[in-house]
Amino acid sequence: MAQLDTLDMIVLVALLLGTVAYFTKGTYWAVQKDPYASAFTNGSAGKQGKSRNILEKLDETGKNCVVFYGSQTGTAEDYASRLAKEGSSRFGLKTMTADLEDYDYENLDQFPEDKVAMFVLATYGEGEPTDNAVEFYEFINSDDVSFSEKSSDETPLTTLQYVGFGLGNNTYEHYNSMIRNVSKSLDKLGAKRVGQAGEGDDGAGTMEEDFLAWKEPMWAALAEAMSLEEREAVYEPVFELTEKPDMDHEDDTVYLGEPNKNHLEGQSKGPYNAHNPFIAPIAESKEIFNDKARNCLHMEINVAGSNLSYTTGDHIAVWPTNAGKEADRFLDILNLTDKRNTVVAVKGMDATAKVPFPSPTTYDAIVRYQLEICAPVSRQFVSQLAQFSPNDAIKAEMTKIGNDKDEFSKQVAEKNYNIAQFLYYISNGEKWDKIPFSIFIEALHKIQPRYYSISSSSLVQKDKISITAVVESVEKPGAPHVVKGVTTNYLLALKQKQHGDPSPDPHGLNYAITGPRNKYDGIHVPVHVRHSNFKLPSDPSKPIIMVGPGTGVAPFRGFVQERAQQAKMGEDVGKTMLFFGCRNSSDDFLYKEEWEQYKSDMSGQFELVTAFSRESAQKVYVQHRLKERAEEINELLLQKAYFYVCGDAANMAREVNDILAGIISEKRGVSKQKGEEIVKGMRAGGQYQEDVWS
Template sequence: MAQIDALDIVVLALLLVGSVAYFTKGTYWGVPKDPYASSYANGSAAKAGKTRNILEKMDESGKNCVVFYGSQTGTAEDYASRLAKEGSSRFGLKTMVADLEDYDYENLDEFPEDKIAFFVLATYGEGEPTDNAVEFYEFINGESPTFSKGEEEKPLGNLKYVTFGLGNNTYEHYNSMVRRVDAALRKLGADRIGAAGEGDDGAGTMEEDFLAWKEPMWEALTEKMGLEEREAVYEPVFSVEEKPELSADDDTVYLGEPNKNHLEGKQKGPYNAHNPYIAPIAESKELFTVKDRNCLHMEIDVSGSNITYTTGDHVAIWPTNAGVEVDRFIRVLGLEENRHRVINVKPIEVTAKVPFPTPTTYDAVVRYHMEICGPVSRQFVSTLAAFAPNEKAKAEMTKLGTDADYFKSKISSQYLNIAQVLHSVCPDQPWSAVPFSCLIEGINKIQPRYYSISSSSYVQPKKISITAVVESIRIPGATHIVKGVTTNYLLALKQKQHGEPHPDPHGLTYAITGPRNKYDGIHVPVHVRHSNFKLPSDSAKPIIMVGPGTGVAPFRGFVQERAEQAKRGEKVGPTILFYGCRRRDEDWLYKDEWDSFKASLGENLTIFNAFSRESPGKKVYVQHLMKQNAKLINDLLTKKSNFYVCGDAAHMAREVSDMLAEIIADERGVDLKKGEEVVKNMRSSGAYQEDVWS
C-alpha cells in the first residue's frame, strides 16, 4: 500500500475544505462582523452564512410574499422595493425583496400555494438578462430544468406569481427578459396573477406604465389570495439612530467609502459594481473647439489594479453629487444643523438591506449614495404628502401624486429633482418632518455610469480611454439647466488637473478629493464591465462601423487596434467608418488621430464624414452617407463583414438598421421584408452588433 506523507494529508485537507465550501456555497462559514468588508468589497452577492434556499428564508422570517428583482442599474430593484412596501402597507402581506443571484431555484416546485412570488425583471442590452439574473434565466429557460421533486409534467403547478418588466422599445428585443421568463414559468405550470406588466424607458413612460399596471394587478391578487386592503400608513423599513457619542472624524465612521477596505485606506480587488478602484487620471483634454459645449477625453491609469479589459468593453465611473445639489437637498429637508451628525442605519425588516455602510453621516449619504438628481416618481410624491409642512403643501403633493397629467406638466416635463419639487411646493418652510428612513427607501441608490472604452487593450492595456460629452440641457420654459451628474463631475476633475478656474456659472462644485481626501490628486472611482461588442478574432475580416458623435468612442479603439496590428505586420481587412458630427471645425472628434491611423492602415481604412450643420438648409447624417455608399456596404457584407453601430438608440440606431435593410434589398434585388430578415439574421449570428443608449 502506498505511503501517505504529510504533504498528501495537507493536500487532502485543502481539497476537503474546498469541496465543502463549494457544495455548501459558503453556508458553513460564519457571518463576517462587517458585511461591507467582504461581500460588498468583493462584489459577491451571496452573503456568507446565509441560506440560498428561498423557501427556508421565507419560513425563517415569516414571509408569504417574495419580490425577486433582476436589475442592472438599480431601477428594477427600486420597483421591487416599492411593490414589497405597498404589499405590506396596503394589503398586509409579509413581504421581502430578493436579489435573484442570492438564491437557487431547484425547489421552486415546492413553493407553497398560500404564498406569492413577484418577478421584476429588466432587459439588458440586446435582450439579455441583467448580470444578477443570468443564472436564474438560464435555469428557468433550460430545455428541461431539474427541480427537487424530479420529473413532473407541470412542476410549478403550485407557484402563483406576478411579473413586471422594464424595457426600451428602441431595442429590437423589447422587454424580452420578462416575456421569456413569463412564458417559461407558464409552460412549467405556474399561475400568473394579473397581466404581465411592461414598462417602456424608450418612450419615457416607465413610471406611468408601472402605476397603470399595478392597480389592476393588486385587484387580481386581492381576489385570488383573499387579501383585504387597508389604509396605507408609512411604516419604516430602516431605523435611523443619531450617534452623538461619535464624531465624523472617527475612523469607524463611513464618510462616503463604499466598503471597509476603502474605509481603512486599502485598495483590494476584485473591482466591480460593489467595489471601485480609485484610479489616477493620467491625462485629460477638451475635444471640442467651441465654448458652450464640452467633450472630454480622459486616460484612466489602471496599472497595479489587476483590472483588465478587452477592446469594446465599458468602464464604469462612480459619480459624486454636485455640492449645490447636496446643499439644496440638505436645506430643503431641514438637515443643515445636523448634516455632519453621525447616524447608524439598521434594517427593521429582517430581509431588508441597508444600501450603504454605516455608521455614516447625513451629508455622506446624500453626497455619495443617493440619486438626488434623478427623476422623481409620482408614487414617492404621494408618500411624502403625509409629511408636508402645512395643509396647502399637503394638498398640492396629493394632487401631484394622483393626477398624472398635472404631475407631468409640473414635474416630469421640467426634469425637477426631489429637492426642487419640495421647494417648489413649499418654498417657505423646510420639510423637516420627512423621516430620513423614508428618503433612503424612496430615493434610488446612485449608480455607476457606463461609458464605451475608446482605446485598444492591444495598444494600451493599462490605460483606459473614455470619450464623454458633458451634459447640460436647458429646458424650454424652465429657469434651471439640467446638468449631467457624472459628466460634470469629470469636467471638474479635468479642470482641476489643468489648474483652470472653475468656470461653471451654475455653481457646480464637487468633493473632488473624495471621502477624507482619499482621492487626493486627480483620481476617479472605476470598474470595468465586459461587453460582447467585439472586433472579429480574425483581423483580416472586413468591418463596417457607424458611430456619430461620441458613438465613435469604441471605434477609435477598434481602429487603433487594427492600425497597431498592421504596424506589426498582421493582415488587416477593410475597415470602414461612418462618422457624423455638426461641423468639422467644432466637434470632429479625434480629427488629427485618423490621419495617423490611415498612415498605418493605408487603403484598408476609409472614413466617411457627415457634417450635419455645414450646409445651410441641408442636414447630412450617417445614414445618408450609407445610402450613397450602398454598393460598397453590400459588397463587404457578402464577404462576411461585421457591422457595428454605436450611439443613440432612439433615433440613429433604428434609422441605421432600417437603412441597412433598405440597402440590402435594393442591391440584391429583393423586397424590403427580405432585407429586414437578413439584418435580423445578422443580429442573431453576431455579425450585426450594437452598443447603444437611450
C-alpha cells in the same frame, strides 16, 4: 516513512491554503473576519454563507410575498422595493425583496399556494438578462428544467402564483423579452399568473406611468386571489435610523463615502468589480471640442497594478459623486444643514431588509455619495410625501399632484425637478422637517456607476483606459433648472482641477474632488470594468463597417487604433470603414488628426466617411452617407464584413438598421422583408453588433 507522510501533508495543506488565498485575492479571509465588508466587495449578501433556499427564508422570516428583481441600473430594484412596501402598507402582506442571484430555484415546485412571488425584470442590451438574473433566466428557460420533487411532471409549478412586471425599451428589437420569456416559461410549467404581466417602456419615456397603470389592476386581482383586504396606507419604515450625536464624524469607524470596509481602512484591494471600485489615477485629461458652449472630455485612466483588464470594446464604469450644490440644497430643505456631520447608524427593521450602503455614516455622506438625489421625481413618491407636508395647504397640493397624471406632468416632469428642487418649489422654501429620513433611503436609488464605451485598444495600451464623454447639460424651455449630468460634470470638475482651471462652473456646481477623507487626492476616480460582447472579429483580415456619430465613435477609436497597430505589426488587416457624423468640421470633429495617422498606418485600408449636419442647407447625417455608399456596403457584407453601430438607440440606430435592410433588398434584388430577415440573421450570428443607449 510516517514522518515523511506528515511532512507531505503539511506541505499540501500549506499549498492548498496558499491557492485559496491567491484565487480569492484574500476575500476568503475577509468573509470570516467581516461578512459585511465582504458583501460589498464581492456582491450580494446572499452568497456569504446564507441559505440559498427561498422557501426556508420565507418561513424563517414569516413572509408570504417575495419580490424578485433582475436589475442592471437599480430601476427594477427600486420598483421591486416599492411593490414590497405598498403590499405591506396597503394590504398587510408580509413582504421581502430578493436579488435573483441570491437564491436557487429547483424547489419552486414546493412554493406554497398561500404565498405569492413577484418578478420585476429588466431587459438588458439585445434581449439579455441583467447580470444578476442570468442563472435564473437560463434555469427557468432550459429545455430540460428539473425541479426537486416533480421533475417528471410537465406542469410542476401548479402551486406557484406569481405577478410579473418588465422594464424595457421599444427602440430595441427584443423589447421586454425578459418578462415575456419568463412569463411564457412559468405559464408552460403550470404557474398561475395573477393579472397581466406589465411592461414599462423607457424608450417612450413612459416607464413610471406604465408601472402606475399596471399595478392598480394587479393589486385588485391579487387581493381577490389571496383574499386580501385593503386598508389605509400608513408609512412603515423599512430602515431604522439612529443618530449618534456623541460620536465624532471623523472617527475612523465612520463611513464618509467609502464603499466598504477595506476602503475605509485604507487597504483597498481587489478583485475590483461592481461592488468594489478601484480608485484610479487620471493620467491625462483634455477638452476635445472647439465649442465654447459645449464640453467633450478625453480622459486616460491608469489601471496599472489593479489587476483590472479590458479588451477592446469593453465598458468602463465611473462611480460618480453628487455635486455639493445639490447635496446642500437637499439637506437644507429637510432642515438638516446643521446636522450634516451628525453620525447615523442605519439598520433594517427586519432580517430581509438590506441596507444599501455601510454605516455608521453621516447625513452628508449619504446625500453626497450614496443616493441618486438628482434623479427625476416619481409621481408615487410625491403621493407618499404628501402626509409629511409642512402644512395642510401644501398637503392638499401634493395629494392633487400625486393623484393626477396631467398635473404631475405640468408641475414636476416638465420642469425637470429633482426631489429637493421640487420640495423647494411646492413649499416656497418652507422646510420639510417632518419627513423621516429613512423614506429617502427607501425611495431613492442608490447612486449607480455610469458606463462608458472604452475608446482605446487594449493591444495598444493595456494599462490605460481611454474614455470620450460629452458633458451633459439639458435645458428645457420654461424649466427653471438646467439638468446637469451627474457623472460627466464630475469628470469635468476633475479635468478642471488637473489643469488648474480657475473658471467656475456657470451653474455653481462643486464637488468633493478629493473624495472621502481626501483619499482621492491627486486626481483619482473610482472605476471598474464591465466586459462586453461588442468585439472586433478574431480574424483582422475580415472587413468591418462602423457607424458612430458623435461620441458613438468612442469604441471605434479603439477598434481602429487596434487595427492600425496590427497593420504596423505586419498582420493582414481588412477594409476598415468608419461612418462618423458631427455638427461641423471645426467644432466637434472628434480625433480629426488621429484618423489621418491611422489611414497612413493602415496603408489605405482605413476609410473615414464624414457627415457634417450643419455645414450645408440640407442637414446630412451618417444615415445619408450609408445610402450613398450602398453598393460598397453590400459588397463588403457579401464578403462577411462585420457591421457595428454605436450611439443613440431611439433614432439613429433604428434608422441605420432599416437603411441596411433597404440596401440589401435593393442591391440583391430581394423583398424588403427578406432584407430585414438577412439583417436579423446577421444580428443572431454576431455579424451585426450594437452598443447603443436611449
